[in-house]
Amino acid sequence: MNSCQKEISFENSGSFSAGSLQSDGAGACLPKTVAGSYVEGVALKADSNYIEVQVNVAQAGSYTINTDTVNGIYFRVTGVFTTAGISTVRVRGNGTPLVSGIHNFIVSYDSTECTIVLTTLPAGTPAPVLSDYFPRTANSNWSYEFDDDPNDSLYVRTTSATITISGNVYNIFEWTDSADSFDEYGKFRKDEGNYYSYADMGEYFGFDNSIPMEYIFLKDDVPVNTSWQTATINGATTSGTVPIRIVFTIVEKDVTVNIGGTPYDSTIVLTEKYEVFTGASWIDVTDIIGYYKIYYAKNIGMIKQDFYYEDGNPDPPLYYKGYIRRYQVF
Numbered sequence: 001m002n003s004c005q006k007e008i009s010f011e012n013s014g015s016f017s018a019g020s021l022q023s024d025g026a027g028a029c030l031p032k033t034v035a036g037s038y039v040e041g042v043a044l045k046a047d048s049n050y051i052e053v054q055v056n057v058a059q060a061g062s063y064t065i066n067t068d069t070v071n072g073i074y075f076r077v078t079g080v081f082t083t084a085g086i087s088t089v090r091v092r093g094n095g096t097p098l099v100s101g102i103h104n105f106i107v108s109y110d111s112t113e114c115t116i117v118l119t120t121l122p123a124g125t126p127a128p129v130l131s132d133y134f135p136r137t138a139n140s141n142w143s144y145e146f147d148d149d150p151n152d153s154l155y156v157r158t159t160s161a162t163i164t165i166s167g168n169v170y171n172i173f174e175w176t177d178s179a180d181s182f183d184e185y186g187k188f189r190k191d192e193g194n195y196y197s198y199a200d201m202g203e204y205f206g207f208d209n210s211i212p213m214e215y216i217f218l219k220d221d222v223p224v225n226t227s228w229q230t231a232t233i234n235g236a237t238t239s240g241t242v243p244i245r246i247v248f249t250i251v252e253k254d255v256t257v258n259i260g261g262t263p264y265d266s267t268i269v270l271t272e273k274y275e276v277f278t279g280a281s282w283i284d285v286t287d288i289i290g291y292y293k294i295y296y297a298k299n300i301g302m303i304k305q306d307f308y309y310e311d312g313n314p315d316p317p318l319y320y321k322g323y324i325r326r327y328q329v330f
Contacts, residue, residue, distance in 0.1 A: 015061035017081045020112040022054035029053045029107055029114035035221075036093070036192060040100045040123040044073055048192040049093035051116050053107055057081045065091050067105040071120060072098040075105065133220045133268055133296040134195045135329045136171035136188055142301060143325045153177065153325065156185055163187060168214070170198055193221030205244065207235030217248065218296060220268060226250045232277065243277035247284075257295055259303060259323045266298035287314040300327055 022030040029051070036049035053065065060083055066076035073095035081087060091107070100122040107114050141157035154177055161172045170187035187198040195218040202211035215230040227249040235242045252269035272292040275282040290309030297303045303324040310316040 015059075017057055017061035017063040018059040018110055019055050019057040019081075019084075021065075021107060021109050021114045022056060022086070023114035027113075027115055029116050034116060034118055037125075038073075038097055038118060038120045039125050040097050040120055042123075043096045044093035045191060046092040046094070047194060051075050051091050051093075051105075051107070052088055053091060053109075053114065053116075055081075055087050055089055055109055057084045057087055060084060063109065065089055065107065065109045067091070067107050067116070069095070070103045070105050071101070072096050075107070075116075131220065131266070131298045132190065133298055134188065134190065134218060134301050135299065136173075136190065137330045138171075140301075140327075140329045142327045144305075144322050145325045146322045147320050154322070157182075165198055165214075168196070168198075170196075193219055195219070201233045202235060205233065205235055207233075207237060207242070209236040211235065215246070217272075218268070218270065219248075219250070220296075222250060224250050224253050229275075244285075245275050245277075245282070247273045247275055249273070251293075257297070257304065260325075264295075264297040264300065264303050267303065268296045268298075270294055270296075284314075286316065287312055290316055290319060300324075300329060 024030060030053070033052035035051070036045070038044070038049065055063075055065070060081045062078070062080050064076070064078045067074050073093055075091040075093050077089060077091045079089070097120040100120045102117060102119050105116045105118060107116055136158055138158055138160040141155065144154045144156070146152040146154070154175060156173060156175045159172050159174055162169050163172060164170075165187070168189055170189045172187055173185035174182040175185035176182045189196045194216050196214050197217050198212070198214045200210050200212050202209045211233055213231070213233070216228060219226065219228070227247060229248075230246045232243045232245050235244060249271050250268060251271055252267070255267050255269065256263050256265045257267045257269075258264075270293075272294060274285050274289045274291065276285050288311070290307060293306045293308065294302060295304035305322045307319045307321075308316045309319040
């Protein structure tokens with residue numbers, strides 16, 4: 001749950017990108033990703049209803065990728081390609097499906113097109129039952145121990161309170177290491193397979209400026225080796241601005257992890273690493289900052305968190321470990 005992000009800003013001279021959508025021999029978009037459920041009469045959610053397409057960028061610049069409007073819905077995104085080459089782009093859905101059935105959408109970028117096929121379910125179809133790798137139900141609680149020291153522990157609990165930020169509703173967590181008083185642990189929400197945190201990333205990284213932002217810290221519906229990045233966090237220091245971002249990667253999935261003799265199955269394991277923008281490219285700074293390896297068990301939550309660090313070492317050793325002692329999920 002340690003993560004960060006900030007919108008990266010590129011000054012664009014007004015140039016437009018050029019390139020082509022990637023498609024198979026039949027004209028279907030690659031990689032043919034359609035995310036979210038589509039039900040007659042149910043409005044789409046931009047965070048969970050989207051398509052992903054691949055673009056071969058020939059010239060960097062501003063871009064728009066969109067579809068035609070079919071059955072009351074369409075997909076559209078704008079942005080900036082900063083480099084040439086193959087890029088995967090998420091195109092978010094808008095509107096409300098009018099009727100159930102199978103519909104074809106034409107995706108357009110530059111002067112190229114490809115097709116996406118989408119199935120809309122009948123009205124009243126229940127949403128799929130999704131497992132939860134980070135429960136947020138009120139009064140659920142977890143205790144963690146660090147470095148095998150029973151006196152070095154942390155107690156985390158959910159509250160019944162919520163907060164709405166930019167239209168999104170977050171559950172509020174609290175923590176204590178003494179049971180005398182509680183401090184806020186974080187604000188969290190889930191939208192289908194994406195788990196979000198809203199936090200001050202300036203405070204998290206120790207920057208001089210406040211950087212409140214939302215970022216995805218976990219995905220439960222993607223395969224092993226999937227990576228995603230936060231947006232750029234432009235941190236202020238006495239030496240100037242440091243553009244930094246977090247890179248998350250799923251390194252294991254559906255594995256069993258033993259902690260204190262207790263097996264936790266259906267576990268997702270991810271790494272949380274950090275990159276700094278040098279003005280020309282992003283570079284990994286593991287040998288300076290270190291990195292986290294975090295374990296999430298289905299319907300339990302975070303069960304283990306390891307931090308690896310040794311200054312100057314690109315493959316640092318384990319620096320400290322935290323793991324679950326007990327939990328109660330309501």
